Amino acid sequence: LAINYIIYVILQLCSSTFSFLRNISESQTIHSTMKKLFDTPITITFNVTCYHNMVTTTIINKKLHVTTSRIITYSSSKDFVYYSWLDISGHFDLDKEEAIKNDKIIFIKLRLNNSYEYFDQYSILDLNVQRNQFFMENRKRDIYMDTSTTTNLPGLREFHLVKVSDKETPFFFGKCWFIFFTFIIPIAQIYKYYISKYCTVKYFDIKKVISTRYNLNDPDIKSQYMEKGPRITIHRNET
Secondary structure (H helix, E strand, C coil): CHHHHHHHHHHHHCCHHHHHHHCEECCCCHHHHHHHHHCCCCEEEEEEEEEEEEEEEEEECCEEEEEEEEEEEEEEEEECCCCEEEECCCEEECCCCHHHHCCCCCEEEEEEEEEEEECCHHHHHHHHHHHHHHHHHHHHHCCEEEEEEEEECCCCCCEEEEECCCCCCCCCCCHHHHHHHHHHCCCHHHHHHHHHCCEEEEEEEEEEEEECCCCCCCHHHHHHHHHHCCEEEECCEEC
């Protein structure tokens, strides 16, 4: 019974509902939440980890045991330097969501992702040059080296819970109540149904275009992306 209870608690604390409740935002509107992400440039980072393997041998009960362990001696990161960027996330349309028309809906569960594209082939070339140069600078620090390229959009969380209604938040609503119904009264599954009754879900990709040699905010270039520019529609009001 104790093992089942521990497994139950772990599963509930790892659930998406708890992640949303931990990132609840009642003070910010959906417009301010999305605008902050639209106005933030994406960060592209090159990463290296240098290491060597250490082999150790031990004799246990007259048997030889060989183990290999990784010894990390150096790790570093460097951001990709580009000249300009634009947000091309497109239309964030909540009016297409049938659930938003429901009077009971007070919050929206935002499942957000971030991505980017290159303005031209020169931008791809410059990224490869910067990345390869950084990797080559660190290649001889040890015998082996792992490399990776990661992206990050500051302020972006995978799980956002944002209020989209002027109605008061229901009483049993929050991460503290989730913990209460998980540990004290173990009915978290029922409580999750209660939360979902007041929420709708929206999946959206925050997308940027980057350039290393051209100013994308130049009117002639920016006009090419007018249709892809970020805008929000909720309750028939477009911003």
